Amino acid sequence: MILEGSTGVVDEGKLARIEMMRACILTWGCQLNHHKSEEIAGVLAAAGFSIVEKPEEADVILLNTCMVRQKSEDKVVSRVAELSRLKRERSVLIGVGGCMPQGRGSQLFSLCPTADFLFGTTGLRYLPELIQRAQRGERIAFIPEPTGLEYLPILRKSSFQAYVTIAEGCSHSCAYCVIPKVRGPLRSRPMGEILAEVEELAQKGYMEITLLGQNVDAYGLDLHDGTSFAGLLRRIGKIDIPRVRFTSSHPAYMTEEVISVLAEEKNICEHVHLAVQSGSDRVLRAMRRGYTREQFLALVERLRRAIPALNITTDLIVGFPTEEERDFEETLSLIEEVRFGTVYVAAYSPRPNTPAEALGDPVSKGEKARRLQEVLNLARKIALELHQERVGQTVEVLVEEHLPEKGMVIGKTRDFRTVLATGGPELVGTLVEVEVSGATPAALLGGVKEPVL
Numbered sequence: 001m002i003l004e005g006s007t008g009v010v011d012e013g014k015l016a017r018i019e020m021m022r023a024c025i026l027t028w029g030c031q032l033n034h035h036k037s038e039e040i041a042g043v044l045a046a047a048g049f050s051i052v053e054k055p056e057e058a059d060v061i062l063l064n065t066c067m068v069r070q071k072s073e074d075k076v077v078s079r080v081a082e083l084s085r086l087k088r089e090r091s092v093l094i095g096v097g098g099c100m101p102q103g104r105g106s107q108l109f110s111l112c113p114t115a116d117f118l119f120g121t122t123g124l125r126y127l128p129e130l131i132q133r134a135q136r137g138e139r140i141a142f143i144p145e146p147t148g149l150e151y152l153p154i155l156r157k158s159s160f161q162a163y164v165t166i167a168e169g170c171s172h173s174c175a176y177c178v179i180p181k182v183r184g185p186l187r188s189r190p191m192g193e194i195l196a197e198v199e200e201l202a203q204k205g206y207m208e209i210t211l212l213g214q215n216v217d218a219y220g221l222d223l224h225d226g227t228s229f230a231g232l233l234r235r236i237g238k239i240d241i242p243r244v245r246f247t248s249s250h251p252a253y254m255t256e257e258v259i260s261v262l263a264e265e266k267n268i269c270e271h272v273h274l275a276v277q278s279g280s281d282r283v284l285r286a287m288r289r290g291y292t293r294e295q296f297l298a299l300v301e302r303l304r305r306a307i308p309a310l311n312i313t314t315d316l317i318v319g320f321p322t323e324e325e326r327d328f329e330e331t332l333s334l335i336e337e338v339r340f341g342t343v344y345v346a347a348y349s350p351r352p353n354t355p356a357e358a359l360g361d362p363v364s365k366g367e368k369a370r371r372l373q374e375v376l377n378l379a380r381k382i383a384l385e386l387h388q389e390r391v392g393q394t395v396e397v398l399v400e401e402h403l404p405e406k407g408m409v410i411g412k413t414r415d416f417r418t419v420l421a422t423g424g425p426e427l428v429g430t431l432v433e434v435e436v437s438g439a440t441p442a443a444l445l446g447g448v449k450e451p452v453l
């Protein structure tokens, strides 16, 4: 660890220089990573940086990266190359951080030769010092092992929706997944701290919180004191905040108690993101997911029985090394059977230092593209049918954004459907009622009736 022993505290002379610095943070990947960027912004703002939106306006550009798939990495590498044109015009520092440096180490400098420094997924409180040292010409890769929990200031992007991390890392080790390596083992935050954060957000008037973890259902297992996700949800259900969401759920870890809490606590939204990954037992076993197709379907049935209005969304991988045509067909039939609200599908790409890397990548690119397209076509057809069933109904929507060019607003229902409705900018951040008059595979369409809150 290169900055070992450093306190991360800057002296006044250094601070004067930092105050004049503008930082731009670009983010790839999951919601956890987007929330990490809010922490990075918090650390830098506390050290005197101003945070800007555009790289062209920045003195230092930080790229908070994702390495879940090869495609995500390729995007970052080409963005770094593109940003380096700014270096020809003026002095600007480029720092590449997050999962890619954590997974690839200082070798990432060879993929991103114009990067001035690398940082990992933890040790973020040292960023101001790291930037100063890069300013002095030191080319540092600061990538500590991801252990423990960090307590960092947060600069939130939204004044009405907030992310709350409940646990870092994952200890499950699915065969294809790089997360346990780059984010470390499961580390659950103490429940009292999470509750205090949610209470504070409620007092500030936040309308919606999303609890984040790689596998929220594993929350508490590392604490060995009976702390559980169901217990946490039950307590959060009593806090006065209109909407509570959580992601991601793992089918092998979701307990009956969690299902009961979802059914009982009224502020918990009727949506579960339950990553299934494949519909074939053979592939699920090779992926080391820890459940069978039958167990997954039984879980879906229990969930729907307890919460009839529940929208279940999922993640799928096509082209896993052992996936044959018959396995793929089982995935299609699972989609038909469950009728997921949304399917997030990705083509498999081997990740470094994962158990599945040894299996190679035998499914051709063209075949993966075909399977991906078939899943998308089927998922869109089902989404349209599900959306059409809502035409004529009135739904509660949290308005997230105003689209001035369309004279419309966009937001989400409690069950995580996107809604486009006529409305003005004053509705952003409020709950409104929308009468649904039309549907597409991606959204419900309608007009705003009246504010709910």
Ligand code: SF4
Pocket: 170, 171, 172, 173, 174, 177, 178, 179, 180, 214, 215, 250
């Ligand atoms: S549960 Fe599996 S897929 Fe999810 S983060 Fe952990 S190892 Fe990765």
